Amino acid sequence: MIKRIGVLTSGGDAPGMNAAIRAIVLTAAVHNIDVIGFHHGFNGLLEQDYQMLLPQHVQHIIQQGGTLLKSARCKALHTDNGAQQAAAALHSLQLDGLIVIGGDGSFRGTLAIAKYYQGQLIGVPGTIDNDVDGTDYTIGFATAIDTALNAIDKIRDTADAFERIFLVELMGRHSGYITLSAGIAAGAEQIICPEFGTLTEANLQTILTPIQHAQLLRGKSSYIIVVAENSYPGGTTALADALSKALNIECRACILGHIQRGGSPVGADRILATKLGAYAVEQMVNGANLMMAGEVNQQAVLYPLAKTGDKQKQIDPYMVRWQQCIASD
Numbered sequence: 001m002i003k004r005i006g007v008l009t010s011g012g013d014a015p016g017m018n019a020a021i022r023a024i025v026l027t028a029a030v031h032n033i034d035v036i037g038f039h040h041g042f043n044g045l046l047e048q049d050y051q052m053l054l055p056q057h058v059q060h061i062i063q064q065g066g067t068l069l070k071s072a073r074c075k076a077l078h079t080d081n082g083a084q085q086a087a088a089a090l091h092s093l094q095l096d097g098l099i100v101i102g103g104d105g106s107f108r109g110t111l112a113i114a115k116y117y118q119g120q121l122i123g124v125p126g127t128i129d130n131d132v133d134g135t136d137y138t139i140g141f142a143t144a145i146d147t148a149l150n151a152i153d154k155i156r157d158t159a160d161a162f163e164r165i166f167l168v169e170l171m172g173r174h175s176g177y178i179t180l181s182a183g184i185a186a187g188a189e190q191i192i193c194p195e196f197g198t199l200t201e202a203n204l205q206t207i208l209t210p211i212q213h214a215q216l217l218r219g220k221s222s223y224i225i226v227v228a229e230n231s232y233p234g235g236t237t238a239l240a241d242a243l244s245k246a247l248n249i250e251c252r253a254c255i256l257g258h259i260q261r262g263g264s265p266v267g268a269d270r271i272l273a274t275k276l277g278a279y280a281v282e283q284m285v286n287g288a289n290l291m292m293a294g295e296v297n298q299q300a301v302l303y304p305l306a307k308t309g310d311k312q313k314q315i316d317p318y319m320v321r322w323q324q325c326i327a328s329d
Ligand SMILES: Nc1ncnc2c1ncn2[C@@H]1O[C@H](COP(=O)(O)OP(=O)(O)O)[C@@H](O)[C@H]1O
Pocket: 010, 011, 012, 042, 072, 073, 074, 075, 076, 077, 078, 079, 102, 103, 104, 105, 106, 107, 108, 109, 110, 112, 126, 127
């Protein structure tokens, strides 16, 4: 019988985390479950920094970006001592379970706590990177794509006006999901992401050839290359400099950065967050433990937390082929 649970948001914040918190609190209320919200990710758990979350606290937050509980990374949890301390806090607050909204890193942290905690642990996937196995989409990804698109469309206007080459850097530490999706939707001429192989000065020609080909075909015109972060030694500005030198044309870099994490969640993220937040509570009531509440083919599903970071999720190979064979001309 579950009477009291905790919730926290951890890792990179993502639009829709508030919608997930709201769904968790509202669903828990129906089951007469009290909810405690920990502040600043796992840090709030270690420091016992928390607040009671009642339905009135989550009113009108569905449309808000960020997270009302704040998010953070927590170094201490990487130690065994930190995991023990987190489990002890959950026991001392008499929590029957904890719901962690975050990415695969946060789920690894959750599993570390599981070694010392007797209650139930459930994950809800929230990260703009969409790099979590076991769910088609993570909360925040759809909004991040729209935010990136909005910016790239504006860059296209100025790139067209000056007939310039622009490199737009998008987020995604280990995954090209944001870059491939936003690049396709923006009609970018080239897309560079980790899944396409390592790019260095030595194989720069792979980028130069399609640019030179396009120049022959269309003459001087705007050309947008969407680049995932960490794709080139020295970063996207260094890549723009290298291209400028090789082509003898000024290439401009635009680093979109954290703007991709902010803003009001789009409808798809609000719906996904509401569904997964509610499902997480219901499945916890049904006895689920060490599982992530994900969505596959529009169906809410449980997936083992231990497998969420296996990096089996591939970016769409069909769109990769299409981009590489057709769109770059
Ligand atoms: N291997 C691990 N062991 C214990 N805790 C971890 C581990 N990996 C990540 N965490 C915890 O989860 C937090 C968030 O992880 P991170 O990878 O930064 O973000 P995300 O959850 O979005 O992938 C980390 O700051 C840390 O507290």
